[in-house]
Amino acid sequence: MARSSTPHIDPKGVPIAETILLPGDPLRAKFIAETFLSDVQQFNEVRNMLGFTGTYRGKPVSVMGTGMGIPSISLYSYELIHDFGVKNLIRVGSCGAMQEGMELYDVVIAQGASTDFEDYVAQFDLPGTWAPLSSYRLLSKAAAVAEERGQRTHVGNVLSSDVFYSADTTALSRWAKLGVLAVEMESVGLFANAAAAGVDALGIFTVSDHIITHEETTPAERQTAFTGMIEIALEAL
Structure with missing residues (x-):
């Protein structure tokens, strides 16, 4: 049974739209709301995981931080889907490029997500290895918008890693070879939750650093300068 509030999301009567953008950083959620949306209302502040609802070109859109890691986004996306009726979820965030020819500020649209955190997918008790995919409906729209805008974009598989500081220094290069x-x-986690519930999810990322060249952007740039992917996400919706 759907709840009007949860231990992690308490809208206090403010609506949450069926379409939501999900940055990891709650301050990026605030920036997106203030920069791109009109008639903004804040719907969540529990644990400082800020959430806002407004309109974009007259359409209701929400945006909310999810924190870092698969467990965190899985918790928030599950509640958004099952308790608040969200049907279109787009993760917007930063990523580390793993292929030659990719540059800082390029946009990556995730067709699918591999992972080194097997436990989350294992809960579905499938007789094999499941590869969670994004929504083709959202993906095709986002790719078309990116092409129209002339944005350097890469579409394909991403790695959802549960390890930021890895003791295995060869791990990423082995993923890159594939x-x-x-x-x-x-x-x-987002793609798995969405697939299990029959709703649409997508991931759109800005390259913030490069695993091969060791180039990187600053924390301030990651919070406020990655506007291309936000515009692609909003126009796709």
């Missing part, structure tokens, strides 16, 4: 484009930390 064509994985970039590493981030959340999408597999």
Whole structure:
């Protein structure tokens, strides 16, 4: 049975739209709301995981931080889907490029998500290895918008890693050999929850650092300068 509030999300009567953008950083959620949305209302402040609802081109859109890692986004996306009726969830965040020819500020659209955190997918008790995919409906729209805008974009597989500081220094290069484009930390949980519930999810990322060249952006740039992916996400919706 759907709840009007949960231990993690308490809207206090403010509506949550069927479409939501999910950055990891709650301050990025605030920036997105203030920069791109009109008629903004804050719907969540529990644990400082800020959430807002407004309109974009007249359409209701929400945005909310999810924190870092598969467990965190899985918790929030589950409640958003099952308690608050969200049907379109787009993760927007940063990623580390893993292929030559990719550059800082390139956009990556996740077709699928591999992971080194097997336990989350294992809960579905499937007789094999399941590869969670994004929504093709959202993916095709986002890719078309990116092409129209002339945005350098890469579409393919990403790695949702549960390990930021790895003792295995060869791990990422082995994923890269199989064509994985970039590493981030959340999408597999989001895609799995969405697939299990029959709703749509997508991941759109800005390259914030490069595993091969060791180039990187600053924390301030990650919070406020990655506007291209936000515009792609909003226009796709």
